[in-house]
Amino acid sequence: MFDLDRWQEIYHVLSANKLRTFLTAFGVFWGIFMLVIMLGSGNGLQRGVTQNFGDMATNSVFIWTQQTTIPYKGFPRGRRYNFDNDDIVALHNTVPEIKYLAPRLQAGGYMQTNNVIRGLKSGIFTIMGDYPVYNKIDPLNFIKGRFINDLDIREKRKVAVIGTRVVDFLFKKDENPINQYIQVQGVYFQVIGVFQSKRTGEQANQENQNIYLPFTTLQQTYNYGNAVGFFSITAKDDIPVSVVEEKAIRLLKQRHSVAPADDPAVGHFNLKKEFDQMQGLFFGIRLLVWIVGTGTLMAGVIGVSNIMLVVVKERTKEIGIQRALGATPWKVISQIIMESVVMTTFSGYFGLVVGVGLLELINFLLGSTGAGTEMFVHPGIDFSVAITALSILVVCGVIAGLIPARRAVSVKPIDALRYE
Amino acid sequence: MKILEMIRINQIHKSYITGQNSLHVLKGIDLQINAGEMISIMGASGSGKSTLLNILGILDTYDSGEYILDGLLINKLSERKAAQLRNRMLGFVFQSFNLVSFKNAMENVALPLYYQNIPRKKRNIVAMEYLDRMGLKDWAHHLPNELSGGQKQRVAIARALIGKPKVILADEPTGALDSTTSMEVMDILQEVNASGITVIIVTHEHDIALRTKKTIRITDGNITEVVEN
Numbered sequence: 052m053f054d055l056d057r058w059q060e061i062y063h064v065l066s067a068n069k070l071r072t073f074l075t076a077f078g079v080f081w082g083i084f085m086l087v088i089m090l091g092s093g094n095g096l097q098r099g100v101t102q103n104f105g106d107m108a109t110n111s112v113f114i115w116t117q118q119t120t121i122p123y124k125g126f127p128r129g130r131r132y133n134f135d136n137d138d139i140v141a142l143h144n145t146v147p148e149i150k151y152l153a154p155r156l157q158a159g160g161y162m163q164t165n166n167v168i169r170g171l172k173s174g175i176f177t178i179m180g181d182y183p184v185y186n187k188i189d190p191l192n193f194i195k196g197r198f199i200n201d202l203d204i205r206e207k208r209k210v211a212v213i214g215t216r217v218v219d220f221l222f223k224k225d226e227n228p229i230n231q232y233i234q235v236q237g238v239y240f241q242v243i244g245v246f247q248s249k250r251t252g253e254q255a256n257q258e259n260q261n262i263y264l265p266f267t268t269l270q271q272t273y274n275y276g277n278a279v280g281f282f283s284i285t286a287k288d289d290i291p292v293s294v295v296e297e298k299a300i301r302l303l304k305q306r307h308s309v310a311p312a313d314d315p316a317v318g319h320f321n322l323k324k325e326f327d328q329m330q331g332l333f334f335g336i337r338l339l340v341w342i343v344g345t346g347t348l349m350a351g352v353i354g355v356s357n358i359m360l361v362v363v364k365e366r367t368k369e370i371g372i373q374r375a376l377g378a379t380p381w382k383v384i385s386q387i388i389m390e391s392v393v394m395t396t397f398s399g400y401f402g403l404v405v406g407v408g409l410l411e412l413i414n415f416l417l418g419s420t421g422a423g424t425e426m427f428v429h430p431g432i433d434f435s436v437a438i439t440a441l442s443i444l445v446v447c448g449v450i451a452g453l454i455p456a457r458r459a460v461s462v463k464p465i466d467a468l469r470y471e
Numbered sequence: 472m473k474i475l476e477m478i479r480i481n482q483i484h485k486s487y488i489t490g491q492n493s494l495h496v497l498k499g500i501d502l503q504i505n506a507g508e509m510i511s512i513m514g515a516s517g518s519g520k521s522t523l524l525n526i527l528g529i530l531d532t533y534d535s536g537e538y539i540l541d542g543l544l545i546n547k548l549s550e551r552k553a554a555q556l557r558n559r560m561l562g563f564v565f566q567s568f569n570l571v572s573f574k575n576a577m578e579n580v581a582l583p584l585y586y587q588n589i590p591r592k593k594r595n596i597v598a599m600e601y602l603d604r605m606g607l608k609d610w611a612h613h614l615p616n617e618l619s620g621g622q623k624q625r626v627a628i629a630r631a632l633i634g635k636p637k638v639i640l641a642d643e644p645t646g647a648l649d650s651t652t653s654m655e656v657m658d659i660l661q662e663v664n665a666s667g668i669t670v671i672i673v674t675h676e677h678d679i680a681l682r683t684k685k686t687i688r689i690t691d692g693n694i695t696e697v698v699e700n
């Protein structure tokens with residue numbers, strides 16, 4: 052198989068004009084390099100953005116109340132209203148497609164003044180009232196202790212689950228926050244758990260500043276009566292969340308005397324829709340990358356084909372001699388195709404290696420500086436993509452060599468021999 | 472002993488078409504050459520000598536007539552078949568040597584065996600034998616541009632012989648050589664012929680033609696004279 056004469060000839064052809072070979076090879080190198088870099092960056096972006104969702108169930112919808120815009124059943128427009136505890140039962144009863152239903156309530160909203168105090172330290176944090184099920188919709192990483200449980204809800208215990216940033220603000224470095232007390236808007240709560248967000252970047256920072264109290268405790272302690280701030284709902288696995296969204300909104304409108312056509316009265320956010328849109332965006336990016344990347348690669352391959360044409364022309368006489376001595380057309384064709392494949396594969400492989408190397412370097416730098424980790428996480432390409440790219444190169448090499456090779460044997464041997 | 476017919480051509484015509492002009496070069500050539508003959512072809516420049524030799528060498532095609540090489544009709548062959556015939560039956564010696572520039576003398580000589588897929592080691596051994604016969608053993612690893620004209624032509628002859636051809640076709644083999652070297656090359660070609668191989672030489676020089684057994688004169692695309700030397 053290892054035919055020294057072939058390699059000798061390939062070496063002769065490629066080294067005859069080194070600058071030309073280099074420039075041609077560079078075209079292919081650049082094509083593959085760009086493809087790898089763009090694919091890798093696209094992947095990094097996708098990983099980064101996807102991680103922003105943490106482990107959040109994407110098949111979810113959020114529903115909250117807003118002002119009505121249509122007068123209905125004797126109520127004027129512009130009315131404010133609240134969801135309430137009875138809605139929880141009604142939703143469970145009327146919408147069987149619900150997997151998890153988490154009623155939520157935020158205390159005080161975004162406050163300008165310090166709302167949480169411990170000893171001499173204080174800070175501004177987001178105070179949420181939650182049911183245990185919320186941790187199933189948007190799971191948290193527990194470093195210490197636990198999330199709110201059913202007993203907390205039933206007994207309206209004054210307990211709190213706090214994020215790592217809250218700990219940083221209110222506790223000394225080696226202090227264990229568990230079982231300690233913090234003062235939340237004037238009321239003491241005992242810390243039962245410390246969590247860390249599963250998201251990345253700024254989103255993680257936000258979540259780590261949250262304090263979760265039992266929903267019922269928050270309702271009672273801060274006089275919310277039986278009001279519910281908003282619902283976070285997940286659909287059963289094989290059901291699109293839009294079905295749940297629609298049914299739940301219809302029910303809630305009915306229960307709170309909101310006109311069926313009054314869409315602005317009920318705020319809602321379908322995470323699934325956002326997520327799908329984003330997946331579509333990434334699909335688009337990948338498609339674009341492949342189109343641009345293979346385009347660049349094609350330009351390189353066409354360059355190889357052109358140079359091979361020139362080489363074949365220059366070597367017309369030599370090929371004529373070979374044919375006079377008994378080289379069959381196949382021998383000539385396969386030789387030229389091999390030269391072309393060697394050129395594309397070597398330069399392409401080099402582009403692949405340099406591209407992956409650069410991605411790894413970026414990875415390393417991202418890791419060591421911690422910069423930009425929100426939008427860009429572990430850029431890189433799959434092994435299968437690399438193999439695909441290499442196969443494409445071999446095929447391209449064959450295609451690039453085909454036309455020059457055919458041209459080499461299309462003339463009569465005597466015309467090749469006579470060529471000056 | 473029965474005389475074997477090696478080459479027979481009947482009424483061969485050949486025209487070159489360049490643009491709208493057609494140049495009728497061979498105008499019905501008849502020729503019969505037996506195995507083991509040594510023949511020279513002479514004629515004025517442009518008379519069609521090379522054209523005839525190239526057709527005999529299956530390097531070119533003819534328009535009409537018949538060419539039979541060792542009993543095989545040579546007409547409209549596939550290029551693959553033609554390449555195989557050139558490789559097995561024919562050996563070429565050119566005026567400009569036509570050695571492959573990036574291969575050394577030994578590799579050049581071995582080239583026809585390469586196209587027979589004979590392993591490199593084996594064909595190099597055979598090539599060394601042929602170089603030795605040409606007195607060029609010491610030059611085996613030199614590239615063509617390190618050889619003199621006479622040495623190059625001897626390498627070319629060794630290359631033409633290595634495939635054990637039945638016919639050697641030489642188009643002005645001494646055209647680029649001085650008279651002493653020319654005579655050395657003719658000595659070799661006579662030896663080749665003595666070993667039983669048919670030799671056909673195109674030449675301008677009388678003393679070269681005189682060293683062949685028969686001279687064919689071509690004038691304006693026709694054979695006008697055949698002289699036994």
Ligand SMILES: Nc1ncnc2c1ncn2[C@@H]1O[C@H](COP(=O)(O)OP(=O)(O)OP(=O)(O)O)[C@@H](O)[C@H]1O
Pocket residue numbers: 487488489494496514515516517518519520521522523
């Ligand atoms: N490929 C070609 N295309 C067109 N005309 C050609 C071609 N080859 C040869 N001719 C013409 O055919 C004629 C015969 O050419 P050929 O080479 O056979 O002559 P020759 O007898 O070998 O001459 P010389 O002694 O100069 O080598 C010449 O007029 C030449 O110009």
Ligand SMILES: [Mg+2]
Pocket residue numbers: 520521522642
């Ligand atoms: Mg001539």
